[in-house]
């Protein structure tokens with residue numbers, strides 16, 4: 042069952058990519074900072090994609106911290122993806138990261154909307170915000186979970202370079218850290 046759903050989603054993504062090549066970008070979208078009314082749906086989407094972050098997602102997406110900015114991408118008015126610009130914070134000191142350094146986080150596009158260029162738009166948006174804040178170095182933490190392989194490829198395409206890998210005792214995945222100097 043799961044395999045046939047995955048095959049269906051993959052076929053949909055391929056046909057969207059072909060559609061995009063021949064007919065251009067789907068323009069029926071907007072990117073805005075996250076609104077109160079989007080949070081419930083986005084928390085559900087992010088919990089499904091990042092179950093290992095379950096205990097943080099709720100607090101992070103609802104955060105009023107001025108150092109946290111989350112963008113939502115809406116398709117026909119409905120949230121279908123998000124990205125964030127935050128600081129590592131104290132939790133990351135355990136793997137040697139500086140709590141004050143800026144990191145791209147909570148990046149996802151819903152499966153049926155992938156491969157249409159929306160992820161690229163969100164990456165551009167977050168880098169634009171980082172530059173406007175005078176941030177000269179942007180970090181990313183990702184994992185070796187197979188479902189994040191596409192993201193890793195996208196990051197390298199954007200010029201992020203591998204920095205380090207970290208295994209933690211209570212986690213069954215490896216954290217990869219990447220970094221880019223923003224010009």
Ligand SMILES: CC(C)(COP(=O)(O)OP(=O)(O)OC[C@H]1O[C@@H](n2cnc3c(N)ncnc32)[C@H](O)[C@@H]1OP(=O)(O)O)[C@@H](O)C(=O)NCCC(=O)NCCS
Nearest residue numbers: 148149150155156157158159160161183188189191192195
């Ligand atoms: C990473 C993610 C946000 C990209 O979103 P997206 O909207 O599909 O991205 P884009 O359409 O802009 O595609 C960007 C690149 O991803 C790659 N890509 C997209 N869909 C792909 C697919 N189905 N298979 C392989 N590569 C794919 C392509 O290399 C594409 O680059 P191209 O322009 O050279 O073709 C999305 O795949 C996702 O939500 N993944 C799961 C969550 C995740 O891993 N988040 C990051 C955690 S660190």
